[in-house]
Amino acid sequence: MATYSAFYIQENEDGRIQRSVVKRDTGDLPGNEVLVKVQYSSLNFKDAMSAHGNKGVTREFPHQGGIDAAGIVEESASGDFKPGDKVIVTGYDLGMNTPGGLAQYIRVPAAWVLRCPRGLNPRRSMLFGTAGLTAQLCINKLQRLGVTPEKGQVLVTGATGGVGSIAVALLASAGYDVVASSGKAEQADWLKAIGASEVIDRAEFGEPNKRPMLQERFAGAVDVVGGDTLGNVIKSLKAGGSVACCGLVQSPAFEATVLPFILRGVNLLGVDSVEIPLPAKQAAWKQLARNAKLPAVEQLNKEISLKQVPAALEELFGGKMIGHTTVKIGR
Numbered sequence: 001m002a003t004y005s006a007f008y009i010q011e012n013e014d015g016r017i018q019r020s021v022v023k024r025d026t027g028d029l030p031g032n033e034v035l036v037k038v039q040y041s042s043l044n045f046k047d048a049m050s051a052h053g054n055k056g057v058t059r060e061f062p063h064q065g066g067i068d069a070a071g072i073v074e075e076s077a078s079g080d081f082k083p084g085d086k087v088i089v090t091g092y093d094l095g096m097n098t099p100g101g102l103a104q105y106i107r108v109p110a111a112w113v114l115r116c117p118r119g120l121n122p123r124r125s126m127l128f129g130t131a132g133l134t135a136q137l138c139i140n141k142l143q144r145l146g147v148t149p150e151k152g153q154v155l156v157t158g159a160t161g162g163v164g165s166i167a168v169a170l171l172a173s174a175g176y177d178v179v180a181s182s183g184k185a186e187q188a189d190w191l192k193a194i195g196a197s198e199v200i201d202r203a204e205f206g207e208p209n210k211r212p213m214l215q216e217r218f219a220g221a222v223d224v225v226g227g228d229t230l231g232n233v234i235k236s237l238k239a240g241g242s243v244a245c246c247g248l249v250q251s252p253a254f255e256a257t258v259l260p261f262i263l264r265g266v267n268l269l270g271v272d273s274v275e276i277p278l279p280a281k282q283a284a285w286k287q288l289a290r291n292a293k294l295p296a297v298e299q300l301n302k303e304i305s306l307k308q309v310p311a312a313l314e315e316l317f318g319g320k321m322i323g324h325t326t327v328k329i330g331r
């Protein structure tokens with residue numbers, strides 16, 4: 001048993017949520033097969049939801065947060081892993097109702113663990129984290145439906161966020177003409193520096209619009225926003241175009257008619273990075289490894305310490321964060 005530091009979310013008797021870094025004991029972790037000494041984690045919107053007491057993400061508090069972790073196997077009761085293996089754990093129940101990766105230790109089922117692919121180490125993998133995995137899965141779905149760079153512009157909504165900024169960088173490096181939609185006009189130069197060719201105000205697509213179809217504009221889109229934004233993006237796809245839908249920061253609900261689907265043959269593609277089978281995650285991580293040294297990916301990331309997590313999650317929850325944040329947990 002060892003004492004370790006963890007980002008901890010507690011619910012007071014009056015229902016108020018408290019966020020802090022506390023000492024925990026590895027003996028209190030669940031009895032799963034693989035004990036991982038976490039070296040890096042990263043921040044996601046879901047971490048901010050859990051840290052703000054969202055019971056749809058975390059049913060019971062106190063709770064050790066963090067849906068991402070990368071580090072070194074310290075103990076393993078599974079033949080698939082041995083001490084010293086470099087591993088990545090994202091999604092499934094990590095950081096939701098299982099003690100998460102914003103801590104020096106996690107103990108998880110072997111079925112959630114994947115070996116760091118060649119080209120990635122714990123730090124480099126968390127430059128992507130769940131955000132990068134999701135961006136890659138969105139791009140894969142668009143490509144499967146024929147959205148190639150020659151087909152025209154691709155829109156990314158929530159572009160200064162974690163998923164959005166990594167999607168901008170990955171799409172640009174794959175040769176796409178990327179339009180970034182953002183509520184932060186002052187970050188237009190930053191978005192262009194990581195790969196956007198054009199930046200539009202999020203209000204352009206974020207307001208309700210009763211017209212059943214809008215001007216055909218985009219060959220594809222990565223949407224992290226949902227709500228009216230998603231409804232308007234669907235109406236703005238070119239014939240045969242596709243939108244990969246993965247988020248809900250504006251709203252989980254959106255209004256639509258069948259018209260863009262039956263008159264333009266557009267596609268609405270759902271993306272889940274959490275519960276997909278491990279081999280599918282492994283394949284996407286191998287793709288990310290090929291972009292591990294992309295300058296834009298380093299550029300859009302900032303690194304913080306575990307102590308800085310409570311304040312950083314406030315910022316993220318308020319939609320004020322720029323880019324993706326990695327958390328250095330330990331050696």
Ligand SMILES: NC(=O)c1ccc[n+]([C@@H]2O[C@H](COP(=O)([O-])OP(=O)(O)OC[C@H]3O[C@@H](n4cnc5c(N)ncnc54)[C@H](OP(=O)(O)O)[C@@H]3O)[C@@H](O)[C@H]2O)c1
Pocket residue numbers: 043044045046130131134157158159160161162163164181182183184202206224225245246247248249250271272273274316317319320321323
């Ligand atoms: N399906 C999956 O497997 C999966 C995986 C990861 C994340 N997600 C979801 O994807 C979404 C984004 O996650 P993230 O970690 O990238 O979050 P994030 O870093 O907070 O980024 C979200 C971005 O959306 C924009 N935004 C914020 N509030 C908005 C509003 N009210 N209306 C319109 N835009 C708004 C902001 O960008 P601008 O200021 O640039 O507009 C913000 O930076 C979340 O809903 C998350 O739950 C899903």
